[in-house]
Amino acid sequence: MGRHRHGTETFFIDGEGLVETDVGRxxxxxxxxxxAEAPPFRFFRAGPRGRRSPDALNRKLALAMxxxxxxxxxxxxxxxxxxxFVDHDLTLDQTLVRLGEDVTPAELxxxxxxxxxxxxxxGAGPADPVSSAxxxxxxxxxxxxxxxxxxxxxxxxxxxxxxxxxGSRRERRTALIPDVRNDENLIVAQTHLAMIRFHxxxxxxxxxxxxxxxxxxxxxxxxTLHYQWLVxxxxxxxxxxxxxxxxxxxxxxxxxxxxxxxxxxPRMPVExxxxxxxxxxSMVRASYNWNRRFAGPNGFLxxxxxxxxxxxxxxxxxxxxxxxxxxxxxxxxFPAGGRPDLAAPNDNVSxxxxxxxxxxDPLKNLPPGTFGGPAGxxxxxxxxxxAFRNLTRSSMLRLASGxxxxxxxxxxxxxxxxxxxxxxxxxxxxxxxxxxxxSEKDAVVARTPLWFYVLREAEVNGGRxxxxxxxxxxxxxxxxxxxxxxxxxRDPSFRPTLGRGDLFEMTxxxxxxxxxxxxxxxxxxxP
Numbered sequence: 001m002g003r004h005r006h007g008t009e010t011f012f013i014d015g016e017g018l019v020e021t022d023v024g025r026x027x028x029x030x031x032x033x034x035x036a037e038a039p040p041f042r043f044f045r046a047g048p049r050g051r052r053s054p055d056a057l058n059r060k061l062a063l064a065m066x067x068x069x070x071x072x073x074x075x076x077x078x079x080x081x082x083x084x085f086v087d088h089d090l091t092l093d094q095t096l097v098r099l100g101e102d103v104t105p106a107e108l109x110x111x112x113x114x115x116x117x118x119x120x121x122x123g124a125g126p127a128d129p130v131s132s133a134x135x136x137x138x139x140x141x142x143x144x145x146x147x148x149x150x151x152x153x154x155x156x157x158x159x160x161x162x163x164x165x166x167g168s169r170r171e172r173r174t175a176l177i178p179d180v181r182n183d184e185n186l187i188v189a190q191t192h193l194a195m196i197r198f199h200x201x202x203x204x205x206x207x208x209x210x211x212x213x214x215x216x217x218x219x220x221x222x223x224t225l226h227y228q229w230l231v232x233x234x235x236x237x238x239x240x241x242x243x244x245x246x247x248x249x250x251x252x253x254x255x256x257x258x259x260x261x262x263x264x265x266p267r268m269p270v271e272x273x274x275x276x277x278x279x280x281x282s283m284v285r286a287s288y289n290w291n292r293r294f295a296g297p298n299g300f301l302x303x304x305x306x307x308x309x310x311x312x313x314x315x316x317x318x319x320x321x322x323x324x325x326x327x328x329x330x331x332x333x334f335p336a337g338g339r340p341d342l343a344a345p346n347d348n349v350s351x352x353x354x355x356x357x358x359x360x361d362p363l364k365n366l367p368p369g370t371f372g373g374p375a376g377x378x379x380x381x382x383x384x385x386x387a388f389r390n391l392t393r394s395s396m397l398r399l400a401s402g403x404x405x406x407x408x409x410x411x412x413x414x415x416x417x418x419x420x421x422x423x424x425x426x427x428x429x430x431x432x433x434x435x436x437x438x439s440e441k442d443a444v445v446a447r448t449p450l451w452f453y454v455l456r457e458a459e460v461n462g463g464r465x466x467x468x469x470x471x472x473x474x475x476x477x478x479x480x481x482x483x484x485x486x487x488x489x490r491d492p493s494f495r496p497t498l499g500r501g502d503l504f505e506m507t508x509x510x511x512x513x514x515x516x517x518x519x520x521x522x523x524x525x526x527p
Contacts, residue, residue, distance in 0.1 A: 041114050043105045046255045046269035046472075047400035047408050053449055057440050058395060061452060062388035064431040070282060070358035071429055073463050075238050077350035078331035080283040081187040082235060082506060085195070087280070088181050088188075089120045090480055091273045099389065103396050105270045114268040115484040116231065116477065118224055121195050123178035126216060134162070134176055139212045140203050140219065142196045143176060145319060153293070153322035156523045160320040161193055163309070173309040173318060184311045186304040187288070190326040197513035199223050202498070224486040226504055229496050231477060232488065234505040239279065239355065241461070244470040248478050249489070254412035255405075256475035262490055266483035269476055271400060274393050275450035276472035279465060281386055282455055283352035286360045289344070291327035292526045296348070301362045311367050327522045328510050334521075337507030338500055342518065345527040356459035357430035357452060359387055390451050402453025403446070405468045416467040419453065421445050423460050430459040 091114065113119045123131030126139040136143055143162035149155045161183060162176040175183040182192040203219045210218070236245045252258065256269050290299025305311035307324045315321060328334075333349050334342035353360060363386040368377045371389070382388050400408070406418045424445050425433050431452075433441060448456070454469025465473065482489040496504035498512055514520025 041265065042267050043270050043273065044267040045105045045271070045400075046257075047271050048404050050398050050400045050404060050450075051447060052398060053391065053395040053447070054443075055392070055395075057436075057443060058388060058391040058449075059382060060436055060440065061431070061433075061444075061449070062382070062385050062391055064433055064435060065357055065387040065452075066359050066361060066364040066385060067432070068358050068361070070356045070360065071354035071463065073283065073352045073354040075283070075352045076332045077283075077285060077288060077352045078187075078191070078328070078506060079235060079238060080280050080285075080352045081185075081191050083239075083277075083280040083283075084184075084188045085120070085182065085191050086116070086231060086235070087273075087277055088179050089116060089118060090114055090277075090476075091268055092179065092181075099383065099392055099396075101396060105397065114266045114480055116224075116228055116480040117484040117486070118195070118220070118227060120179040120182065121177075121192070121199065122220060125220075127213070131178065134178060140216045141200045144193065144196055144200075147320045147322040147325060148317055150321045150323050153524060156322050156325050158197065159193065159322075159325045159523055161189055161196075163319055173314055175309055180310050183309045184305075185301075186307045186320075186324060187326070187331070189308050189320075194328075194510055194513050195227075198509050201512050201515065221486045222498075224484065225488055225491075225494055226496050226498055226509070228481050228484070228486075228488045229494070229504050230506060230509060232481070233503075236474060236477060239465055240470040240473055241464055241466040244466065245474045248471070248474040253475040253478055254414050255408060255471065256479050258412075260479065260483075262482050262487075264483065266479045269472070270397055271405065271450060272472050272476040274390070274397060274399055276454050276465075276469050277476070278390055278451055279355055279455065279458070279469065279473070281359055281363065281390065282355050282357070282458075284360050284363060285350065285353055286362055289330045289348050289350045291323070291325065291330065291522075292345075292524050293323040295330075295345070299350075301360070302367075305367045323524070325523045327524060328514075329522055332507050332510065334507050334511075337505050338503075339507060339511065342507075342511075342521060354459075354463035355455065355465060356463060357427060357455045363387070391449055394449050394451055399450050401447040402450050402457075402468055403448060405450065405453075405472070409468065409471060414471065416471065419448075419456060419460070419467075424448055424453075424456060427456055428460045430456065 123134055126132050126135040134142055144158040145160035145162040146158065147156040147160045164174045164176060174180065175189070177183065177192060183189045199219060202223050203215065206215055206218055232249065257267060260266070284301065286301050287297045288299035289296055294303070306313070307315050307320060329342050329344040330348065330350055365379055365384045366386055368375055368384070373383060377384055403418065406416055409416050425441055433444065436444065454465060457467045457469050458465045478489060481487050488494045495502055498504060499508035510521060519525060
């Protein structure tokens with residue numbers, strides 16, 4: 001990371017969490033804090049300890065990974081940001097450490113429950129003095145916010161996140177949600193809003209005559225079980241080899257806490273949080289067919305950051321402008337979900353980029369607000385390169401290489417094909433490693449950074465994760481569901497009741513959240 005002459009630097013580790021670093025502090029103080037505070041949720045190393053990757057090699061790999069945008073995929077683009085929402089539901093690294101400093105999993109401070117239990121939506125619940133701010137006065141419904149009228153687009157009630165309404169202008173821009181990372185870009189912010197509305201709709205289906213506390217518990221359980229079902233049966237099979245998902249959910253885990261008691265508090269494997277589940281970074285597009293005002297290629301990724309309050313400044317406003325609300329028909333394939341009446345104009349659904357070793361060009365220069373960097377961080381400074389930040393993070397933790405994880409899986413009775421030298425160096429339409437020296441190529445082949453390895457696996461598998469990557473993601477999700485208070489793993493008899501028979505996909509959630517109304521799923525109307 002480039003050095004900045006500031007007394008204190010604050011960085012987001014790119015979807016992972018907030019890291020505050022005082023330039024004068026030393027790693028010893030970080031270790032002391034980790035020992036003293038001992039949070040209830042912990043990271044751990046599921047695989048063997050790896051070796052540090054040279055900074056120069058990380059830079060070369062990172063530049064190769066942002067030299068192009070990857071291939072077009074077939075997964076609707078909304079799933080990219082559903083994945084970001086899921087990630088924020090599982091992990092929040094609050095460790096005090098500079099990017100590049102050595103750190104161990106035991107020193108990482110996990111600020112999010114590693115259960116798939118929607119604590120990023122509910123916080124500690126309406127009875128908690130802090131979390132009560134996220135709820136309406138009845139203590140059951142979650143708050144929503146209204147947009148600001150602009151031109152012909154009037155106020156859209158309930159189509160923005162709730163935001164602070166008192167204090168300074170900066171405070172008014174802060175979303176009133178348990179995890180402000182879900183206001184890091186507009187698409188994940190609108191996804192969080194859809195989850196709020198889904199909860200509120202489920203509350204409304206329960207009827208009255210029940211004490212608010214009991215009503216909330218019933219609603220949360222129902223929402224959580226449907227959410228887990230959606231992740232298991234809709235999200236994971238789109239990105240992972242379905243046979244691997246089925247094998248894990250029927251045969252069990254071999255690397256992610258295989259011997260844990262089901263009701264024990266799960267721990268979060270760093271191989272998942274720092275490598276395998278950063279798969280979504282490869283799926284990000286440079287632009288989106290967003291709504292009728294920003295159609296076709298005009299929903300630029302830069303705008304998605306700008307019109308949020310963590311990655312941007314909401315365009316200088318206190319709330320979202322009405323012309324920026326999502327048209328969900330353009331982000332998810334409703335006809336494929338059994339609702340042809342909700343087809344996108346010209347059937348033009350934005351598709352995520354293919355899972356491979358290339359990231360779209362804008363991710364070479366993250367807005368400093370997304371990682372807490374100084375506003376004056378120069379363009380093309382390597383600290384703004386998302387690929388470099390991911391590779392450096394892996395190196396800081398001495399993450400296992402892809403080859404080490406292949407060996408571990410084989411030793412646990414799950415042999416997966418190891419990538420060949422040719423596959424690692426040449427790939428299949430992904431990052432070109434031609435700029436690496438012969439010795440650097442040998443180093444990559446011998447000890448491939450895990451994040452690069454799992455993306456290369458997906459790339460040579462046609463854009464779907466397999467092998468090491470699929471196993472790590474599926475096993476972590478299985479454990480996160482198993483360890484949740486409400487769990488489709490511990491209750492295999494559960495079947496969704498809010499979708500289409502046993503089908504409950506993201507299009508079903510959105511349909512219910514917006515009461516099946518076209519003007520809710522497409523608030524701006526028109527084609």
